[in-house]
Amino acid sequence: MDNALAxxxxxxxxxxxxxxxxxxxxxxxxxxxxxxxxxxxxxxxxIRILMNIARxxxxxxxxxxxxxxxxxxxxxxxxxxxxxxxxxxxWTTVGGMLDYFRPFYPAWDRELESRLVRQFDxxxxxxxxxLSRGMRMKAAFVSSLAYRPRMLVLxxxxxxxxxxxxxxxxxxxxxxxxxTTVFLSSHDLAEIESFASHVGFLEEGxxxxxEPLPTLMGRFREVTVSGGIVPRPLPPEWLNxxxxxxxxxxIHSVYRGPDSEAEVRSLFPGAALRxxxxxxxxxxxxMARSGRMKKRAEGRAA
Amino acid sequence: MRQILHIFWKDARRFWPExxxxxxxxxxxxxxxxxxxxxxxxxxxxxxxxxASQMQILANTLxxxxxxxxxxxxARVIHAEALVGERxxxxxxPYEWPKLLAAKALFLAAFLYLPFLAAECALLGxxxxxxxxxxxxxxxxxxxxxxxxxxxxxxxxxxxSTLVRMVLTLLGVAAVLAGVVFIGANSDIGAGGVSTPYGxxxxxPAVLVMCGSAIVLMYARRKxxxxxxLLFSVPVVITVVAFSVPNAGMVETAYPLGADMAARTDVPIxxxxxxxxxxxxxxxxxxxxxxxxVKIPLEATGVLIGHVVTVDDVMGLATDGRGVTHPxxxxxxxxxxxxxxxxxxSVDLKMKRAEYQALKGKPLTLKLSxxxxxxxxxxxxxIALPAHDFAVPGFGNCAGAHGMSxxxxxxxCWTALHGPPLTFVKANLESTPCGGKxxxxxxxxxxxxxxxxxxxxxxxATAWVGSLEHDPAxxxxxxxxxxxxxxxxxxYYQTKYLCPGTLISFTRFGLVRRLRTVLxxxxxxxxxxxxxxVQE
Numbered sequence: 086m087d088n089a090l091a092x093x094x095x096x097x098x099x100x101x102x103x104x105x106x107x108x109x110x111x112x113x114x115x116x117x118x119x120x121x122x123x124x125x126x127x128x129x130x131x132i133r134i135l136m137n138i139a140r141x142x143x144x145x146x147x148x149x150x151x152x153x154x155x156x157x158x159x160x161x162x163x164x165x166x167x168x169x170x171x172x173x174x175x176w177t178t179v180g181g182m183l184d185y186f187r188p189f190y191p192a193w194d195r196e197l198e199s200r201l202v203r204q205f206d207x208x209x210x211x212x213x214x215x216l217s218r219g220m221r222m223k224a225a226f227v228s229s230l231a232y233r234p235r236m237l238v239l240x241x242x243x244x245x246x247x248x249x250x251x252x253x254x255x256x257x258x259x260x261x262x263x264x265t266t267v268f269l270s271s272h273d274l275a276e277i278e279s280f281a282s283h284v285g286f287l288e289e290g291x292x293x294x295x296e297p298l299p300t301l302m303g304r305f306r307e308v309t310v311s312g313g314i315v316p317r318p319l320p321p322e323w324l325n326x327x328x329x330x331x332x333x334x335x336i337h338s339v340y341r342g343p344d345s346e347a348e349v350r351s352l353f354p355g356a357a358l359r360x361x362x363x364x365x366x367x368x369x370x371x372m373a374r375s376g377r378m379k380k381r382a383e384g385r386a387a
Numbered sequence: 388m389r390q391i392l393h394i395f396w397k398d399a400r401r402f403w404p405e406x407x408x409x410x411x412x413x414x415x416x417x418x419x420x421x422x423x424x425x426x427x428x429x430x431x432x433x434x435x436x437x438x439a440s441q442m443q444i445l446a447n448t449l450x451x452x453x454x455x456x457x458x459x460x461x462a463r464v465i466h467a468e469a470l471v472g473e474r475x476x477x478x479x480x481p482y483e484w485p486k487l488l489a490a491k492a493l494f495l496a497a498f499l500y501l502p503f504l505a506a507e508c509a510l511l512g513x514x515x516x517x518x519x520x521x522x523x524x525x526x527x528x529x530x531x532x533x534x535x536x537x538x539x540x541x542x543x544x545x546x547x548s549t550l551v552r553m554v555l556t557l558l559g560v561a562a563v564l565a566g567v568v569f570i571g572a573n574s575d576i577g578a579g580g581v582s583t584p585y586g587x588x589x590x591x592p593a594v595l596v597m598c599g600s601a602i603v604l605m606y607a608r609r610k611x612x613x614x615x616x617l618l619f620s621v622p623v624v625i626t627v628v629a630f631s632v633p634n635a636g637m638v639e640t641a642y643p644l645g646a647d648m649a650a651r652t653d654v655p656i657x658x659x660x661x662x663x664x665x666x667x668x669x670x671x672x673x674x675x676x677x678x679x680x681v682k683i684p685l686e687a688t689g690v691l692i693g694h695v696v697t698v699d700d701v702m703g704l705a706t707d708g709r710g711v712t713h714p715x716x717x718x719x720x721x722x723x724x725x726x727x728x729x730x731x732x733s734v735d736l737k738m739k740r741a742e743y744q745a746l747k748g749k750p751l752t753l754k755l756s757x758x759x760x761x762x763x764x765x766x767x768x769x770i771a772l773p774a775h776d777f778a779v780p781g782f783g784n785c786a787g788a789h790g791m792s793x794x795x796x797x798x799x800c801w802t803a804l805h806g807p808p809l810t811f812v813k814a815n816l817e818s819t820p821c822g823g824k825x826x827x828x829x830x831x832x833x834x835x836x837x838x839x840x841x842x843x844x845x846x847x848a849t850a851w852v853g854s855l856e857h858d859p860a861x862x863x864x865x866x867x868x869x870x871x872x873x874x875x876x877x878x879y880y881q882t883k884y885l886c887p888g889t890l891i892s893f894t895r896f897g898l899v900r901r902l903r904t905v906l907x908x909x910x911x912x913x914x915x916x917x918x919x920x921v922q923e
Binding site for chain 1: 393478
């Protein structure tokens with residue numbers, strides 16, 4: 086399968102701040118890739134580079150096969166971009182905006198546009214500047230979905246929206262997913278889990294991992310052990326080890342099924358062990374917490 | 388093309404109030420501005436006489452509002468797809484930059500250039516000129532308008548994101564320009580102090596190229612800081628060039644040394660210092676200034692019949708008794724005309740006060756270099772002043788100022804696209820009130836070189852108007868230029884009358900050549916200074 090996105094050793098520096106540090110990953114065509122990370126991790130910077138709104142300091146990003154720095158004009162006929170940071174054509178109405186954008190896209194699907202407008206219950210005659218945040222986001226979605234883009238780039242599309250609107254948008258994304266690569270950044274991990282096929286985790290400008298969601302979910306386990314002595318040094322794949330009543334708990338980040346269970350069992354002979362699958366939200370929190378702890382430890386060492 | 392028209396129509400629909408305001412101001416300007424040259428009898432006939440001054444204030448206000456409305460239009464249409472920033476709705480849409488730029492250009496052509504061109508044509512029509520005959524000049528004026536106003540405004544709009552930021556930038560630019568003008572006005576260096584036919588030919592092309600590059604750069608690559616630096620360098624480059632081109636070089640290139648003057652078979656033009664009880668060398672200056680003006684009366688002989696020689700610039704080189712030379716820089720001379728016969732005029736040189744103090748009263752050898760233009764008569768029109776406005780072939784249209792006051796001795800003239808060609812105007816003024824007698828002057832048939840002096844029918848009064856060199860158009864919001872012809876003669880104390888029927892002759896001159904000549908004045912002495920102080 087070809088890659089819709091290929092990021093190669095991408096760095097972006099703002100003055101003395103390194104916003105992205107040698108980021109490399111790829112997004113296969115047709116994937117729904119969720120980029121997660123804490124605030125300030127570099128998600129929006131990365132997306133702006135993909136959309137050629139910002140230029141990388143180093144490295145490159147290939148978007149649908151072309152260098153992001155060359156992305157302009159007709160290149161955007163195949164890409165939809167929705168961002169909470171993007172202005173809308175506020176001077177006009179919802180209908181006016183759709184009328185205006187329509188001739189720019191040869192593949193604009195009027196039927197799909199009408200369906201989405203009905204589905205989102207958008208008031209075509211209302212000015213965009215008079216719409217609520219949720220409605221504005223819906224209007225932006227319609228204007229970016231109606232031409233059936235090969236790739237949809239969404240920067241925090243769901244943040245700050247009420248659950249009802251979120252569900253509506255996710256539903257429309259699911260419907261559109263066939264034949265479209267979706268690349269989105271979000272904090273809404275619960276929702277992402279329900280439809281993302283791939284996940285990347287960005288922390289302080291570095292991509293910690295990027296892989297298919299089932300693989301990720303499969304390799305993380307919350308391990309609980311009652312009794313025993315913690316081995317030193319700790320295996321590097323054990324994260325956030327903490328004592329609990331009568332035992333310990335940690336996150337196993339490279340769980341390989343029975344092999345991993347046998348390894349752990351050999352370190353805690355006779356102890357009761359539990360390997361529990363983790364939701365994406367817990368994995369994200371564990372990674373974030375582990376990163377903070379590692380940083381603190383590095384700080385103490387320094 | 389479809390995308391260009393699509394963006395164009397979007398802008399036209401969105402900015403209809405701004406378009407309407409601009410069109411209304413343009414239309415009002417075209418309708419009202421002619422009051423600036425409207426003959427007084429037409430004020431009467433239109434019932435506007437009592438509002439004449441208000442109309443002129445309104446006309447001049449509209450002339451100020453017109454560029455302001457353009458600025459608003461430009462700012463709004465460029466900022467509709469702002470090039471500065473990262474949040475604009477259009478930057479991730481399939482806009483092709485050449486088409487976006489073309490759409491903006493089409494908008495300005497349709498709602499700025501075309502209405503302005505129509506207003507220019509209407510003004511020409513109102514002034515009695517056939518617009519189609521002046522099409523090259525009208526287009527040239529649009530080019531000048533682009534270089535001086537429109538392209539710089541568009542460039543500023545491309546490097547700013549909002550109207551407020553553009554206003555602040557404009558204020559900054561105005562401050563820089565004021566600084567440049569101040570430095571130029573208080574400096575002896577640079578090309579500001581001389582008059583050359585080359586004038587300022589490089590500034591507008593430089594502005595067009597640099598601002599145009601900034602615009603293309605912004606649309607093609609959105610390199611904001613690079614474009615801003617490029618725009619910032621425009622006044623800097625112009626100032627540096629202006630100050631680095633020496634006056635001497637400019638004048639000496641434009642006025643070659645008149646070697647061929649001596650080779651002429653007829654009598655060459657000769658200059659000499661004229662000194663008698665009425666005219667002598669004078670030194671004067673503002674007591675607070677660090678320079679003085681040295682006035683040297685000159686007479687010229689050898690000017691051919693039907694020719695005129697004008698002194699455009701002068702420079703001096705004073706050598707004292709010890710052989711030390713003191714250069715007096717090139718400086719422009721205005722309104723000095725020498726016709727055939729003995730004509731007297733004077734040139735003013737500028738000198739540092741300290742240098743003057745050191746040389747005052749000492750015997751000097753003064754070498755004057757004079758930059759001259761020689762022109763010859765191209766046409767003479769003799770017209771009996773009618774009661775209404777009248778056309779002077781090759782010159783423009785005029786009307787007598789009679790009717791306003793019996794003491795008026797001037798003509799109001801208006802010309803198309805620039806001031807008139809160099810013209811000598813002569814008329815017999817009446818010594819009795821118009822209508823008191825049938826005081827129609829008789830044309831004596833004289834040309835400027837035969838100065839007949841007062842005769843029984845009245846007093847000869849003369850005036851020089853216009854200049855020798857013209858581009859197809861001079862930059863202006865109006866396509867019709869006013870020129871007052873003040874007919875002056877020797878006596879200021881006797882009431883004179885310019886009456887209907889008075890014969891007026893217009894002698895138009897055309898450039899023959901430009902040359903430079905040197906006059907050596909031995910035993911020259913600088914007299915005592917006549918000090919004065921300028922009241923503020």
